[in-house]
Amino acid sequence: MNALLNLLIWWPKRIAAHFEWAGPLVARIVVGYTFMLTGWAKLDNLPAIIENFKSWGIPFPELLTPFVAGWEFLGGLGLMLGLMTRVLGGGLAVVMIVAIISAKLADVDSLETLLGFEEATYFAVFTWLAICGAGKASLDYFLERKQSDK
Template sequence: MLDPIARGCEAVLRLLTRLHWLGPLVLRLFFGYFWLETGWAKLHNLDGFAARFVDWGIPFPAASAALSAGTDFVGGLFLMLGFLTRFTAAAMGFNMVVAIALVVIKNVAGFDEFVELDEVVYVLIFFWLLMAGPGKASLDTLVARRLGIATPQMRLG
């Protein structure tokens, strides 16, 4: 027989298991909105954003800035919707790796500073989305269901 604390813990774990879809949804909505808003701001000041690319020595600054800003905007929207999530996470993660390699790493003196970079956290979130997928509450899961493709989210219930 379980004691009251164990029963309470078990009940909480059952509830969390039933709500497993909520974590990826909330992450995608807020993280996606962050990127949507960032991309929107960059797209509406593309000349200024491209000028920063010139200062950083990034090749083809106007085209690179437009591609980066567009990736942020469209990628943010797709993340919010859970649409093409794994592809989007890969593209946006690559965008962040390029930002780290060409811009951010120049100001990093050691591993402690590296792991504290916002961009590293972003890459890790994109990696998680790439590996785990969008979760049950997503267009990807809806499309897969319509096409009769089984996904891990569908098997989880």
């Protein structure tokens, strides 16, 4: 039993410890780049996106559309840099909850359907980043270390 635990749990854990910086970095770059682009596309086409927000029943669409588009753009950029990751990730997780409720809820007929939405996957990644942070390959980590050196 010890040999099996060593092979399947402890050995991979020791190897992975050398690459802990990579998981958050890959997640931040992938979702950050995606949301930077979608945020920019929304900012570049605000009138049409405002109409979408209206059709989904989102209140104050003239105010919330540029706010959400800007949050997606700047949030995506910040995530790629690993800057303010917990705040930006938490905010983007909330945006995904609102997206699911406003644009997708009518399509939900099972847990499988709900979890199959890409917004649910984004929500999971943003929540993880908001809780666990940006990791060592980030500006957050650099700023934390610089501050603790004082």
